Amino acid sequence: MSSSKKQIYSHKFLLILAFLLPFFIMTIIYIAMGVYPFGKETLLTIDLGQQYVDFLSYYRHTLLHEPQALFYSFSKGIGGEMTGLWSYYLNSPFNLIMLLFPQRFLPVGVTVLLLIKIALSGLSFAYLLIKKFEGKDLLVPIFSLSYALMGFIIVNQLHIMWLDSLIFLPLIILGLEKIIDGESGVFYSLILGLALFSQYYLTYMICLFLIFYFVFAIVKQTHTKFFTRSQTIRFYINRFLKFTGYSLLAGGLAAFSLLPNFVSLLGGKASHTSEILDWGLKYPFLEVLSKFYIGSFNFDQMPSGHPNLFVGTVAIISFLYYLVNKKFSWKERLTATLLTIFFFFSMNVDFLNKVWHAFQNPAWYPYRFSFLVCFFFILNGFRSLNKTLHFPLWFAITLLFLQTASALYVLKKDFSFLTPLQVLATVLLLVFVLVLFLLRETEYNWLPGLLLLVTIVEMSANAAIDLTRLSYVDMAPFNDYQSVLNTMLADIRPPEDDFYRIEKVFQRSKNDSFQAHYPSASHFSSTFETETPGLFGRLGFPDSSFVISYSSGTLFTDAFFGIRYMIENKPLPETIQNTEHFYDLRANANRPDLTHYQLMSEAFRTKTYQNPYALSLGFTAPEKILSTNLENSRPIENQEKILEALSVSSVFQPFYAEVPINTLITTNIRSSQSSDLNRTYTKKDTNEDASLEIQLTTKSKDPYYLVLDSKIDKDVADLKLDGQPLNYYKTYRNDQVINLASGVNDQHIQFTFDFKKESLTIHDLRVYQFDQKEFERVVAETKSNQLDIDSFSQTKIEGSVMADATKPVLMFTIPYSNGWKVKVDDKEVDTLEVLDSLLAVNIDPGYHSIKLQYQTPYLWQGTLISLTSLGIVFIISRKKGAGKKLSL
Incomplete structure (x- = not known):
């Protein structure tokens, strides 16, 4: 073992041993x-x-x-x-x-x-x-x-x-x-x-x-x-x-x-x-x-x-x-x-x-x-x-x-x-x-x-x-979930000459779309561009710096982002006793408004709904969309702004109308303290359960949405809807939109906050009724001037659109990037950024062919530098004596 000791092991043997020891040790573990x-x-x-x-x-x-x-x-x-x-x-x-x-x-x-x-x-x-x-x-x-x-x-x-x-x-x-x-x-x-x-x-x-x-x-x-x-x-x-x-x-x-x-x-x-x-x-x-x-x-x-x-x-x-x-x-x-x-x-x-x-x-x-x-x-x-x-x-x-x-x-x-x-x-x-x-x-x-x-x-x-101090995913449920994805997507994957998005009310990960290869609206990665989570957060979705979870959609967001198909989970039949081989399809969204969609198909584990309001990847809009600014923690107001900006006709009443909360029931709660829009509720007896319940009755079959304060997380309160635990994504940084009811008139709604701490502060608790009729009018207007896609690939999209003078902006629900080049009638045009996140161009009235091409920014410049560097390496390697000792 000393430097003077005779060599008894060959270098090859030592290298093989260095490889095999960790390999076999980890294999055994x-x-x-x-x-x-x-x-x-x-x-x-x-x-x-x-x-x-x-x-x-x-x-x-x-x-x-x-x-x-x-x-x-x-x-x-x-x-x-x-x-x-x-x-x-x-x-x-x-x-x-x-x-x-x-x-x-x-x-x-x-x-x-x-x-x-x-x-x-x-x-x-x-x-x-x-x-x-x-x-x-x-x-x-x-x-x-x-x-x-x-x-x-x-x-x-x-x-x-x-x-x-x-x-x-x-x-x-x-x-x-x-x-x-x-x-x-x-x-x-x-x-x-x-x-x-x-x-x-x-x-x-x-x-x-x-x-x-x-x-x-x-x-x-x-x-x-x-x-x-x-x-x-x-x-x-x-x-x-x-x-x-x-x-x-x-x-x-x-x-x-x-x-x-x-x-x-x-x-x-x-x-x-x-x-x-x-x-x-x-x-x-x-x-x-x-x-x-x-x-x-x-x-x-x-x-x-x-x-x-x-x-x-x-x-x-x-x-x-x-x-x-x-x-x-x-x-x-x-x-x-x-x-x-x-x-x-x-x-x-x-x-x-x-x-x-x-x-x-x-x-x-x-x-x-x-x-x-x-x-x-x-x-x-x-x-x-x-x-x-x-x-x-x-x-x-x-x-x-x-x-x-x-x-x-x-x-x-x-x-x-x-x-x-x-x-x-x-x-x-x-x-x-x-x-x-x-x-x-x-x-x-x-x-x-x-x-x-x-x-x-x-x-x-x-x-x-x-x-052994970590928990791991079992093989059988993982493969079962893959099977569920493949089954539900079998008949609804976009064909080569079309594009639309697919979402669901359950997920194994935010990257299910990568696992099963379909266009979606959810994602999680450390390299995610910030603009997209920012947009979704302002629209009321769970988001973070690197995450989007499309789990709190509304009829409007489904239409706006072109979600043509929504998939809902079904419980396993009671006849199946052994569930360890099945992945638990737990819903992370409450979507009673899916009743406004058409039930297209039903499989062993899922139901597939077709959304008749889904817009194309591109559509024309009035010029006011360019000056529409979205604010943080104002999801309903932001959705309202976009709907108004898309509407050619004047809007005389809001798409989202605030509904008064008629009844507020408290259990084991002292009189509340309020400051501006914040209201704090405190337990009377800290050793007893406490709850706050709001009650209201629907006046139409329109969807009803509640804005959930971003500060009310899973550690503060348990949420229930009509006595049952609420299905929602529990990690979020912006106010989240929750669908309470839809499709039923005179429905009695009970929404409960069960306290998990001594006090609960709620910011600006509000419920809204969505005007289904006005929404359908705006969708019909927008669909009349949307992009008809002729061919689609991940980096090249071709189609056509009929524009009119009232809607001079062609916008796409594609994140804005310098890499996207847009040609109108084979002439490249300047791109614009709308809603601080999405791609758009100006367009004249009339019928136009549209081509979008994506080229990775600075890829060719980087490649040229690499080729030059490779040439330098080749020259150095060819020099006489390369690899030998060099003099000072």
Whole structure:
């Protein structure tokens, strides 16, 4: 195990072992967890189950059947560019494995993909140790296993696309070391460029880390030991320029993806960038000690936990010893110590944490750059242990003392993710490993194998504990839901020469449309353009920065967004006893107004309604639509504004008429306090249930809608309609529109708020009656001048429209983007933005042919930069002596 010891393991053997160990360990853990086909579970959990598996389905469909959807897709909300989504989620070259798995076996493909990526992480780290740091014995698989199964990878394996960055990181560092050693930087540029293309988000963090690692690598190198001062300065400048140049070259190689993606990010993830300089601490510094214990993770650590820093006992002891190991220069150790201190501050100080996350506050999964800190620990731990056999007794005693103090601290703090057994196991392992380290000087033949065994047991135990603390989607219900989607869509998918949208009152995820490949109005992704959720939020839909859930539609919004078919769930028959194989189709919307639609078909689990009011993708409108501005928290008023703007005739009465609430019944509530539009109700007896109930009676068959205050969430009150729990989407940031009744005259309505806290504040509680007759008039007017679609693809739409002088604006329910080019009678016209979100053009009276073409902005410019960069790489590679040592 020392540098002087004879080589007994071939490099090939060590690399194979570095790959197979994590692969088989994780396979055994998955089998023990009952992952399909060895049990009923899948690995689909949280975002992997709610986003990524749907995007992987879209990935397969796009590459195999619909390549136009690579650039734009109407499965993404009401439509959206796809460059950002591909760059963040799908560019990984490893995703090609998914083409081997049929749709119904996507969860199996995910399992295989995870196994391969985790194993490749170990392999790439081992390759770095062998190629640069003289790895030649069992220390290589010991430390590569610590890397492949470190806590960050285990708890974030659900972010399947992030793992690419962990595979490429060791190779990028190897390339940087080659530059420091005077070799060509082509390898560095190629790998970093591939990493930027594959997953730019974590690679951005790697790029920041490279700046610090470059300084560290310069300090630890020995080239300048016998240089004069001028030679040393020349050396530093030379390496810095090469590092900078080859880094820029890597960016150039990936520019075909990065440049259009950067433009896309300006309307998506980057638009949420925080500008607040907050130097406050996230948690008491010593609490980070809890994350070095076995199994230091549970679900609560995902939304707002501590950084994941578990790397195993061997690795962390070795790193701590590295900081005092005199085999390394004091300058190197001082630099490493300062960087370590900086890293810990970065994982606590709010502003520094934001810098690592592209100046954002990450939503869930905090301290995502902690994998870089773990890499720094593991790499230098290996270097320390690989360079010396002697391990001083004083250091072992000091570590025992510190570990005892740490254990007492975490036990006293009583962290929810740590049990006394976990703490005890970690302490005992530390003692055992210290004994083995003290014995290394004797060079027992069995000792390296025992250290490897200890690492296998510890890293396996940590992975098993972490993974079993999450819940997962079962295989049978997942496939059942796919079957439900395919059945309900069989007869209603849009033909090639037409376009319309399809929605439903239930969902497994907001990305069901990607799973089953149909145009919808719901979506969830981290790269979602902000304008579309903003529009939907102002119209009364549940939304967030990255989410739209089309679960509170009205007759108007269904028509406006061209929802031609609405699907309603049916309860399972009572004769079916075993329901574990069926997905529970729970409604997340209350839509009695579907009675105004035609029941088209009925299947085993669903009913399909055809909407006779659905408008085309494009239609003409009066000029006043251009000056229509929507306001936050005014959903009914905003829908009213759009209806009035679409109406050619004068509107003498509102489409939404406020209905007085005749009866208000309170139970266990003191007299209310009001301030402007807010009214607060407080319990009389805090130990008793309290409720507030409004009652009214419908005066017609028109739909009735209630505006639900955005501050009334699931933690404040339970909502009931006519004594039954209300079906609605419970997460929202804007006021939501709830359909109370429709189609029945003289219907008595009871809407109840059951208190879950001592008081309840309600803002501007109002109920509206929708004027069905006036709505039908406006729809008929609009349909007379709507776009007749002749051909449709995701990036090209052709049709015709008859315009008249009263409606000089042709608007589309397509999100506005510079990528859309519109031709009227084969002449390109300037595009406009209406309602701060949608695409429109001016149009003259008469019959016109219309062509819409989408081209990803800056794609060709980015491609030109990439081709130029590739040419530079070719020229450098062809130079005489490329890859050999370069002189100063």
